[in-house]
Amino acid sequence: MVLEYHRIGDNEGEFIRSLPHFRNDLKILYEAGYRPVTMRQVLEGDINLPAGTTPVVFTFDDSTRGQFYYLPSGEIDPNTMVGSWVSFKERNPAWSGGATWCVLPGADHPSNFFHEVTSRGATKAQREAREAGIRKKVTWLVENGHEICNHTWYHERLDRARDD
Numbered sequence: 614m615v616l617e618y619h620r621i622g623d624n625e626g627e628f629i630r631s632l633p634h635f636r637n638d639l640k641i642l643y644e645a646g647y648r649p650v651t652m653r654q655v656l657e658g659d660i661n662l663p664a665g666t667t668p669v670v671f672t673f674d675d676s677t678r679g680q681f682y683y684l685p686s687g688e689i690d691p692n693t694m695v696g697s698w699v700s701f702k703e704r705n706p707a708w709s710g711g712a713t714w715c716v717l718p719g720a721d722h723p724s725n726f727f728h729e730v731t732s733r734g735a736t737k738a739q740r741e742a743r744e745a746g747i748r749k750k751v752t753w754l755v756e757n758g759h760e761i762c763n764h765t766w767y768h769e770r771l772d773r774a775r776d777d
């Protein structure tokens with residue numbers, strides 16, 4: 614099974630999931646014996662789960678602030694999808710796999726690498742801080758068993774793009 618999530622919000626819709634419902638999704642899947650694997654693991658046939666469990670792939674599209682954000686204190690915001698994932702994993706150590714986070718590297722703020730400020734018109738110090746923030750998030754995800762995928766440059770309509 615592959616699950617696709619986009620945004621966290623209060624008013625659920627096609628691309629919006631409330632944080633309580635997202636947290637409940639994790640709980641229901643865990644209790645039903647599902648364990649997360651990345652898309653790469655599926656494609657490479659590298660799924661090594663305990664007997665009696667079933668793989669599930671989580672994909673998170675569009676790299677919004679509600680998915681991953683650091684508080685000014687430097688801690689991961691617990692009211693994000695990553696923060697919820699971390700909290701759930703702390704309570705359920707058998708939830709050991711990662712997810713696939715699909716970023717929009719060329720998108721405008723706020724869908725550019727989890728709400729990092731835009732680099733257009735920014736000072737050198739602001740650009741360096743942005744790059745450090747991106748590096749910190751990507752490093753954390755990879756070091757914690759997740760993977761990053763490119764979800765197009767800026768969410769362009771590929772059916773309208775030129776071949777070149």
